[in-house]
Amino acid sequence: MASTAKTLYEKIWNAHVVERRDDGTCLIWIDRHLVHEVTSPQAFEALRVAGRKVRRPDLTLAVPDHNLPTTARRDSAGLRIPIADPESAQQLAALERNAPEFGIRLIGDADAEQGIVHVVGPEQGFSLPGATIVCGDSHTACHGGLGALAFGIGTSEVEHVLATQTLLLKQSKTMEVRVEGDLGPGVTAKDVVLYICGVLGASGGTGYVIEYTGSAIRGLSVEGRLTVSNMAIEHGARAGLIAPDDKTIAYVEGRPYAPKGADWDKAVAWWRSLATDAGARYDRVVIIDAADIQPTVTWGTSPEDTGAIGGVVPDPASFADPSKQEAAQKSLAYMGLTAGQKLSEVEVQNVFIGSCTNSRIEDMRAAAAVVKGRQKAANVRWAIVVPGSGLVKAQAEAEGLDKIFIAAGIEWREPGCSACLAMNPDKVPAGERCASTSNRNFVGRQGPGARTHLVSPAMAAAAAVTGKLTDVRELIG
Amino acid sequence: MTPIRHVAGTAIPFGRKNVDTDVIIPAHWLKTITRTGLGRGAFETIRAEPGNIFDDPAYTGAQILIAGDNFGCGSSREHAAWALLDMGITCVLAPSFSDIFSGNAFKNGILTVCLPQDAIDRLMEVAKDHPIDIDLETQTVTTPFQDRFTFDIDPFRKACLLDGLDEVGLTLARDAAIRKHEAKISADLPFLAQAG
Numbered sequence: 227m228a229s230t231a232k233t234l235y236e237k238i239w240n241a242h243v244v245e246r247r248d249d250g251t252c253l254i255w256i257d258r259h260l261v262h263e264v265t266s267p268q269a270f271e272a273l274r275v276a277g278r279k280v281r282r283p284d285l286t287l288a289v290p291d292h293n294l295p296t297t298a299r300r301d302s303a304g305l306r307i308p309i310a311d312p313e314s315a316q317q318l319a320a321l322e323r324n325a326p327e328f329g330i331r332l333i334g335d336a337d338a339e340q341g342i343v344h345v346v347g348p349e350q351g352f353s354l355p356g357a358t359i360v361c362g363d364s365h366t367a368c369h370g371g372l373g374a375l376a377f378g379i380g381t382s383e384v385e386h387v388l389a390t391q392t393l394l395l396k397q398s399k400t401m402e403v404r405v406e407g408d409l410g411p412g413v414t415a416k417d418v419v420l421y422i423c424g425v426l427g428a429s430g431g432t433g434y435v436i437e438y439t440g441s442a443i444r445g446l447s448v449e450g451r452l453t454v455s456n457m458a459i460e461h462g463a464r465a466g467l468i469a470p471d472d473k474t475i476a477y478v479e480g481r482p483y484a485p486k487g488a489d490w491d492k493a494v495a496w497w498r499s500l501a502t503d504a505g506a507r508y509d510r511v512v513i514i515d516a517a518d519i520q521p522t523v524t525w526g527t528s529p530e531d532t533g534a535i536g537g538v539v540p541d542p543a544s545f546a547d548p549s550k551q552e553a554a555q556k557s558l559a560y561m562g563l564t565a566g567q568k569l570s571e572v573e574v575q576n577v578f579i580g581s582c583t584n585s586r587i588e589d590m591r592a593a594a595a596v597v598k599g600r601q602k603a604a605n606v607r608w609a610i611v612v613p614g615s616g617l618v619k620a621q622a623e624a625e626g627l628d629k630i631f632i633a634a635g636i637e638w639r640e641p642g643c644s645a646c647l648a649m650n651p652d653k654v655p656a657g658e659r660c661a662s663t664s665n666r667n668f669v670g671r672q673g674p675g676a677r678t679h680l681v682s683p684a685m686a687a688a689a690a691v692t693g694k695l696t697d698v699r700e701l702i703g
Numbered sequence: 704m705t706p707i708r709h710v711a712g713t714a715i716p717f718g719r720k721n722v723d724t725d726v727i728i729p730a731h732w733l734k735t736i737t738r739t740g741l742g743r744g745a746f747e748t749i750r751a752e753p754g755n756i757f758d759d760p761a762y763t764g765a766q767i768l769i770a771g772d773n774f775g776c777g778s779s780r781e782h783a784a785w786a787l788l789d790m791g792i793t794c795v796l797a798p799s800f801s802d803i804f805s806g807n808a809f810k811n812g813i814l815t816v817c818l819p820q821d822a823i824d825r826l827m828e829v830a831k832d833h834p835i836d837i838d839l840e841t842q843t844v845t846t847p848f849q850d851r852f853t854f855d856i857d858p859f860r861k862a863c864l865l866d867g868l869d870e871v872g873l874t875l876a877r878d879a880a881i882r883k884h885e886a887k888i889s890a891d892l893p894f895l896a897q898a899g
Contacts, residue, residue: 241892244877244880244881244883244884245877245880249859253874253877253880253881255881255884255885255888257888257895258898264733264734267735267736267737268736268737268738268781268785271736271737271738272738272871276871278871278875284897284898285897285898287898293734311734313734313735314734316734316736317734317736320736351899352898352899354894354895356892356895357895380781380807381781382781382807382810382811382870385871386870386871386874389871389874389875390871390874390875390881391881391885392874392881394870394874482899483898483899484899485893485894489893489894490894492892492893492894493892493894493895496892496894649734
C-alpha cells in the first residue's frame with residue numbers, strides 16, 4: 227500500500243497543481259515571480275506583440291541587478307550618472323519601461339531596497355515559505371532556504387508565467403542531503419554547500435529537488451540556509467529546500483510584503499505543517515558528517531572541484547573517470563596550478579565579497595570580523611565588498627562595518643550582482659586570481675581568463691589580509 | 704507562433720557535429736532586448752570564414768538547415784533559437800538535438816526533425832543542388848528523387864506546431880481551471896494569494 231507520508235516537496239507541489247495531464251505533466255500555479263533586466267526584455271516584447279497582459283502583476287516584482295555598476299548611481303545633485311556600456315544601459319532602460327507599462331512594481335536602481343533579486347525577495351518578505359517562486363535566473367534556488375519551491379526558468383517560461391501565472395512542469399525526483407553533527411569553528415554555510423558540491427558532483431542532483439536536512443542544517447541561521455539552497459543548482463538540482471521552522475517564521479515576520487493579522491496566523495499554521503512526514507520516502511538519501519567539513523576552497527573550473535584549505539591541488543591522474551582526468555588537467559592549466567601544490571600557498575590578486583550566495587548582513591559581519599584591525603595585503607590589487615541590497619548596505623553602515631573595510635583598504639560598493647558574472651564593469655583581469663564568495667568558478671565567469679576560487683566570506687576576508695588562500699581559523703584563533 | 708505544416712525549398716547542407724549554442728549565437732549578443740535581429744550574429748564565427756556555406760548565394764533564403772549530431776548543445780540560451788528564426792530557418796534536420804535546444808526551438812515554432820545518419824547523409828547530398836520537402840502532417844521528408852524518410856514527433860508538439868499554438872496560448876485556453884485554482888488558493892492560502 228502506498229504511504230500517505232509526504233515530503234516537503236510533495237506537499238508544496240500538491241498544493242499548487244492546477245491540472246494534471248495524461249502524460250503526467252502538471253500545470254503549476256506560481257505564487258511569486260521575480261524579474262530582472264537580462265532575461266525579461268524578450269518576454270515583455272512577446273506579450274506586447276501578442277496583445278497579452280500580465281495576469282497577476284501584483285504577484286510580480288521587478289528589480290534590476292545584473293548590469294548595474296556598483297559605483298555611485300546618482301551625482302551630488304541627485305541626477306543619474308550615465309551607464310558607460312550602452313547595451314547594459316539599454317537593458318536597464320527596458321526594465322524601467324516594461325514594469326510600469328505592464329503594471330508591475332519596480333524597485334529602481336537608486337531605491338534603498340534595490341539589490342540582487344535573490345537577496346531582495348526574502349528581505350522584503352515577498353518570498354515566503356511554501357510558495358512557488360520563479361525567476362529567469364538559475365540561482366532562484368536560493369529562496370528554497372525559506373522552504374519555498376524556487377527555481378530558475380528560461381525566457382519563454384518567463385513569458386508564460388507573466389501571461390498565465392502558471393508553468394507546465396513534470397514532478398522531480400526527491401533527494402535528501404542530511405548533514406548531521408556540529409560544524410567546527412570557522413566552518414560556515416558556504417563551506418557546507420561547497421562540500422556538498424564536492425560530494426555530489428556538478429550534475430549529481432540533476433533531475434532532483436534536494437531537501438537539506440539534519441542538525442547542522444537546522445543549526446544554520448536563515449541567511450545561512452539561503453546560502454546553501456542558492457547553490458543547489460551547482461550540483462545540478464533545479465531547486466533546494468529547507469523545512470521552515472521557528473527561525474524561518476521569526477525571519478519572515480514583520481517584513482514589508484509578509485502576511486499580517488489573521489493571514490499571518492493562518493500562514494504560520496500551514497508552514498508548520500509542511501515539514502516532511504516521518505516515514506516519507508526520498509528517491510535518494512546522502513548522509514554527511516558535519517565533522518568532515520573544513521573551511522573549503524575550489525581549485526578548478528567547476529563547483530565540484532573542492533578541497534579543504536589544509537589540502538593540496540589534486541593530481542588529475544587520481545580521478546577514476548578518464549573524462550574527469552581530462553577535465554581536471556584542463557582546469558589546472560587554466561587555473562595556473564600544479565598537482566600537489568598546497569592550497570594555502572596560492573596567492574590571490576583580487577577579492578570579491580558579494581553575490582546572491584553571500585552578500586547578506588551576516589556575510590558582511592563575518593568578513594568584517596576577520597578584517598578588523600588588519601590591512602589588505604600588498605599583493606592584493608583589488609578587493610571589493612558588494613552588499614546584496616541597499617538595506618544590507620545601510621545596516622552594515624549603521625554597525626560601522628563599512629569603516630572596517632575601508633580602513634583596511636577594501637572598497638565598499640553599491641548593491642548588485644557585480645563580479646559574480648562580470649556583466650557590469652566589475653571584472654577580474656585575465657590570468658589573475660580572485661578569492662570570491664560567489665557561486666561559479668567557470669572559465670571566464672568573472673572576466674575573460676579570470677581564475678576564480680570559491681570561498682566563504684570569512685575565508686575571502688582572510689585572503690584579502692594575507693594575500694593568499696588562508697585557513698581563516700589561523701586568524702580567528 | 705506561426706503554424707508550420709509544410710516546408711519546402713532550399714536547404715543548407717551544413718552537417719557539422721556538436722554545434723553548441725555559442726557557435727549558433729556568441730555570448731556578446733546576449734545583451735539584446737529583442738528576439739529579433741539576432742540573425743546578424745547567427746554563426747558569426749563561421750561566417751567570418753571566406754567561402755562559408757551560410758553566405759553562399761546558392762542557399763540564400765533557405766528555411767531548412769541540415770545539421771550533424773548533437774545540434775544545439777551547451778548553454779541553454781534561448782537566443783540560439785531566436786537567431787535561427789531571425790535568419791529565416793524554420794526547420795532543422797539532424798541525427799540528434801540537445802534537449803534544451805529542441806525545447807527552445809519548439810517554443811519558438813521551429814520544427815526539429817531527427818533522422819538516422821544515413822538519411823541525413825543522403826539529404827546533404829541532395830540539398831547541394833535540389834530542394835527538400837518536409838511535411839509535418841504525414842511526418843515525412845521527401846526529395847525530387849523519390850527519397851522518402853519518416854520521422855517521429857511528440858503528438859503534443861506536433862499539434863502545437865500544426866496549429867501555431869504556443870504554450871502560452873494553450874495555457875490561456877485553460878483559463879477556467881486556472882481561475883478555479885486561484886479561487887481555491889485565495890480561500891485556503893490567502894497569504895500566498897496576494898503579496899503584501
